[in-house]
Amino acid sequence: MPVPVLTIDGPSGSGKGTISRAVARRAGWHLLDSGALYRLVALAGLEHKLERDDVAGHVRVAAAMDVRFGTDPQTESVLLEGREVSHTIRSEQMGQEASRVAAWPAVRAALLGRQRAFAEPPGLVADGRDMGTVVFPQAELKIFLTASAEERARRRYNQLKQKGSSASLSALSREIAERDARDSSRAVAPLVPAADAERIDSTDLAIEAVIERVIELGRRRALWA
Numbered sequence: 438m439p440v441p442v443l444t445i446d447g448p449s450g451s452g453k454g455t456i457s458r459a460v461a462r463r464a465g466w467h468l469l470d471s472g473a474l475y476r477l478v479a480l481a482g483l484e485h486k487l488e489r490d491d492v493a494g495h496v497r498v499a500a501a502m503d504v505r506f507g508t509d510p511q512t513e514s515v516l517l518e519g520r521e522v523s524h525t526i527r528s529e530q531m532g533q534e535a536s537r538v539a540a541w542p543a544v545r546a547a548l549l550g551r552q553r554a555f556a557e558p559p560g561l562v563a564d565g566r567d568m569g570t571v572v573f574p575q576a577e578l579k580i581f582l583t584a585s586a587e588e589r590a591r592r593r594y595n596q597l598k599q600k601g602s603s604a605s606l607s608a609l610s611r612e613i614a615e616r617d618a619r620d621s622s623r624a625v626a627p628l629v630p631a632a633d634a635e636r637i638d639s640t641d642l643a644i645e646a647v648i649e650r651v652i653e654l655g656r657r658r659a660l661w662a
């Protein structure tokens with residue numbers, strides 16, 4: 438039996454992570470945070486002291502790294518080679534590094550099988566940039582979540598503040614614009630909505646309203662009751 442998949446793609450700060458987690462919890466489905474995999478490749482590359490432009494080295498790391506995601510939504514634990522790195526990979530710097538290594542087709546190819554292996558019964562919510570276009574093109578429901586650049590910078594700012602990290606709103610706006618441009622313009626698997634994606638603009642919507650909309654779209658496609 439094929440495993441049902443719901444993909445949620447969109448730019449940084451659109452709310453993908455929060456929405457994906459909440460919908461996965463409501464449906465009792467597994468969750469793939471594909472951005473975390475790119476962040477882990479970037480971190481592992483730094484730890485192995487790879488040159489920043491060493492594509493082959495990063496591909497080796499992507500293929501070999503031992504990654505485990507905790508199942509407790511409270512802690513959102515991420516283990517790299519058995520070490521807890523969830524806090525480290527969430528920094529803005531690691532987001533930039535991840536976006537850089539993610540532009541290399543060979544790194545993306547090295548992560549493909551690992552991502553598809555997350556599709557296990559009863560279902561998978563996959564969060565990223567190319568979930569609906571490349572990794573799970575057969576997904577039953579595809580969402581493309583957006584929000585204005587100003588709103589996304591403001592959300593990221595609040596998120597970092599909450600975690601006790603220092604942040605500057607103007608620096609974040611600049612970084613988000615840079616990352617958007619790189620993620621959207623790369624040759625392989627750029628950030629574009631799948632032709633059959635449902636678009637949701639979350640700029641003026643509360644998180645709960647977006648979750649309800651996704652749950653309703655899933656219900657209409659008989660993904661859940």
Ligand code: DC
Pocket residue numbers: 449471472473475476532535536539540564565566567568616620
């Ligand atoms: O979703 P995120 O901010 O954790 O992702 C970090 C970077 O990883 C993002 O800027 C681009 C890259 N990425 C990607 O290229 N494809 C994905 N499916 C997920 C993330």
